[in-house]
Amino acid sequence: MNLETFQNRVLPAKNKLFRFALRMLGSEDEAKDIIQEVFIRVWNNRAQMDQIQNMEAWCMRITKNLSLDRLRSIQRKGTYPMEEGFDVKHTDATPDVKTELGESMLNVNQLIAALPEKQRQVIYLRDVEGYTYNEICEILELDMNQVKVSLFRARNAVKEKLMKINAYGL
Amino acid sequence: MLMDSKKLEELLKKYWDCESSLEEEEQLRTYFCSNDVPDQWRETAILFRYFDEQKGKSVDPQFENFVVGQIKSTKRVESGKLVKLFYNTMRIAAGVAVLLAAVYFVRQELRSDNAVAVEDTYDDPQRAFEETKRALLMISKGFGNAEQQAKKINMFNEAQEKIQTPTTTDSEL
Numbered sequence: 404m405n406l407e408t409f410q411n412r413v414l415p416a417k418n419k420l421f422r423f424a425l426r427m428l429g430s431e432d433e434a435k436d437i438i439q440e441v442f443i444r445v446w447n448n449r450a451q452m453d454q455i456q457n458m459e460a461w462c463m464r465i466t467k468n469l470s471l472d473r474l475r476s477i478q479r480k481g482t483y484p485m486e487e488g489f490d491v492k493h494t495d496a497t498p499d500v501k502t503e504l505g506e507s508m509l510n511v512n513q514l515i516a517a518l519p520e521k522q523r524q525v526i527y528l529r530d531v532e533g534y535t536y537n538e539i540c541e542i543l544e545l546d547m548n549q550v551k552v553s554l555f556r557a558r559n560a561v562k563e564k565l566m567k568i569n570a571y572g573l
Numbered sequence: 574m575l576m577d578s579k580k581l582e583e584l585l586k587k588y589w590d591c592e593s594s595l596e597e598e599e600q601l602r603t604y605f606c607s608n609d610v611p612d613q614w615r616e617t618a619i620l621f622r623y624f625d626e627q628k629g630k631s632v633d634p635q636f637e638n639f640v641v642g643q644i645k646s647t648k649r650v651e652s653g654k655l656v657k658l659f660y661n662t663m664r665i666a667a668g669v670a671v672l673l674a675a676v677y678f679v680r681q682e683l684r685s686d687n688a689v690a691v692e693d694t695y696d697d698p699q700r701a702f703e704e705t706k707r708a709l710l711m712i713s714k715g716f717g718n719a720e721q722q723a724k725k726i727n728m729f730n731e732a733q734e735k736i737q738t739p740t741t742t743d744s745e746l
Contacts, residue, residue, distance in 0.1 A: 418631040439639075515623075561620065
């Protein structure tokens, strides 16, 4: 793989990788740090990269693993509690975003943030990033059944809560 | 984008049951992100708008140049790695050399010990006989000394017997 191929095949995934890392880590600086490491790893192992069919899914998988490692090391050091890293509502609910999204959007944000980690990752990869089931399996290292069950549960949990909000204005 | 409510309901059902394709989900997203959504789907529309909004976040444009710059400088890192590899190899080689030298010297030492043992045998039988005699004499002298010392201990036995004899006679009486 030469620099041109790298720029055409790997670098365009930067925003997706950034969003995924940001979602897991909750800090833009940490997320940038992680994706920089991902790109350097891919470049250093470029000799083997030609055998990989879906480069983007592969990069997403490295991003997930590195982000998890970073979360663990942050947790070990006690820099900030686990919840802040995992919980999306903390990440997104900054005052300027609050006004921009409106109250309803914040409700949705909280619904999704309340989902279990696996379900949240699956619904995010499918409904925000638009990955196929096979790609999600590859990224999250899960089998097809687990992915489909997680997505089904996530969507239905969101649907139920949305219906409640609609009916009772909660 | 216009979509009749029947088709929309159908697509939504497929979506909630996780049976919709990526294209169908894209259709739903496009529909719900448009402005004219009936009130009954207001919350669903918010969900799709939320997904759409999440996709908008991006890393700053300078980041790509930064990564490319980092990658271009990896050649220097690689040469640094080579030097490091060389030093590590040399360290291991030095360790192995010390170990080999130690094994060599220990073996030399063992061999020289054996050599002394071999020198003890005399070629001349007469001399060997005299040496053996001398050694045996030395041992017998040692035994002689030991015997003299042992005799002193024997005094205790004699004394014990002398003490025991009157007591037995007392009991007989």
